[in-house]
Amino acid sequence: MGRIKTKMTKRISNQLITDHGREFTDKFDENKTKVTELTDLESKKLRNIIAGYVTRLVKGKEEL
Numbered sequence: 001m002g003r004i005k006t007k008m009t010k011r012i013s014n015q016l017i018t019d020h021g022r023e024f025t026d027k028f029d030e031n032k033t034k035v036t037e038l039t040d041l042e043s044k045k046l047r048n049i050i051a052g053y054v055t056r057l058v059k060g061k062e063e064l
Contacts, residue, residue, distance in 0.1 A: 016039070025058065
C-alpha cells in the first residue's frame, strides 16, 4: 500500500507533465530542481511530494 496523493498534488503534477513533459526524467533529484524552477511552492515537503509523483508518472510512461 502506498500513500494516498491529494487532488492538489495530482493536479499540479499532471499540469507540469502536460506543459513541460520533456523536461522531466526518471531521476527524483533532477525533477526536484525542475519543480522548484517551474512552480512557486514555498513548502519543501510539498515540492518533494510533487517531484516524486512526477517521477513515478515518467517511469510509468517509459514502461509502456
